[in-house]
Amino acid sequence: MNREVDHIEATRSCRDAKQAGQEPRDKLSATQEYQVDLPRIERAVREILLAVGEDPDREGLRETPARVARMYAELFRGLRLDPRRHLKKVFTEKYDEIVVVKDISFESVCEHHLMPFMGKAHIAYLPGGKVVGLSKLARVVEDVSRRPQVQERMTEVIADLLIEELDAKGVAVVVEAIHTCMTVRGIRKPGAICVTSALRGAFRTNPSTRAEVMTLIYNGRQ
Numbered sequence: 001m002n003r004e005v006d007h008i009e010a011t012r013s014c015r016d017a018k019q020a021g022q023e024p025r026d027k028l029s030a031t032q033e034y035q036v037d038l039p040r041i042e043r044a045v046r047e048i049l050l051a052v053g054e055d056p057d058r059e060g061l062r063e064t065p066a067r068v069a070r071m072y073a074e075l076f077r078g079l080r081l082d083p084r085r086h087l088k089k090v091f092t093e094k095y096d097e098i099v100v101v102k103d104i105s106f107e108s109v110c111e112h113h114l115m116p117f118m119g120k121a122h123i124a125y126l127p128g129g130k131v132v133g134l135s136k137l138a139r140v141v142e143d144v145s146r147r148p149q150v151q152e153r154m155t156e157v158i159a160d161l162l163i164e165e166l167d168a169k170g171v172a173v174v175v176e177a178i179h180t181c182m183t184v185r186g187i188r189k190p191g192a193i194c195v196t197s198a199l200r201g202a203f204r205t206n207p208s209t210r211a212e213v214m215t216l217i218y219n220g221r222q
């Protein structure tokens with residue numbers, strides 16, 4: 001991605017949005033919704049509607065390009081966010097057992113078809129003297145999920161940044177998701193679930209620690 005062009009487009013979009021009288025609803029939405037080139041997406045969506053034989057000027061579709069542009073700004077806002085920012089505040093704690101936060105719901109977009117995939121992420125880490133606020137693990141998932149990607153990469157990106165930022169002895173990330181590109185089109189297999197995992201540190205090298213974390217993650221479900 002060309003960051004400079006990106007920045008110029010982001011700035012232009014912000015300015016266009018303001019000139020059009022679309023004052024951001026709050027500080028968060030200003031960051032999340034206007035850092036993409038909304039007019040450019042609108043033009044592209046109008047082209048798609050024309051290409052499929054629709055009339056983009058009929059009443060029901062008139063606002064659709066603008067809606068879709070705002071939707072992409074929301075779905076891809078993670079492209080401009082640094083998930084590491086949630087992991088800067090850590091607490092010194094003697095606790096040296098596994099910490100698990102499971103069933104963190106997420107929605108992402110598959111980079112092959114630009115269709116949603118969604119499900120749950122389970123995160124575990126073995127502290128190395130420091131713990132992090134539990135909500136921050138879910139915030140990391142939230143940031144990383146809002147990008148076009150494949151599930152494998154999403155799983156690994158989360159694991160890598162956690163092991164680096166937390167100085168943890170081990171990190172395990174398991175992601176379970178359904179891919180709408182497999183359910184509503186193509187092979188059409190509703191109910192198929194894709195499971196990916198990324199293990200780092202002790203969870204990768206020590207079989208009993210690995211077994212323990214998997215039991216904690218799947219406890220009550222297997």
Ligand SMILES: Nc1nc2c(ncn2[C@@H]2O[C@H](COP(=O)(O)OP(=O)(O)OP(=O)(O)O)[C@@H](O)[C@H]2O)c(=O)[nH]1
Pocket residue numbers: 110111112149150151152179181182186187
């Ligand atoms: N590994 C991986 N594959 C994915 C993910 N999301 C979607 N896919 C797959 O990406 C593949 C793209 O295959 P292609 O043959 O290039 O595209 P296609 O002709 O639309 O494929 P079909 O879905 O089989 O119709 C498909 O098999 C999808 O199921 C993901 O997160 N990880």
Ligand SMILES: [Zn+2]
Pocket residue numbers: 110111112113114115179181182
């Ligand atoms: Zn897909």
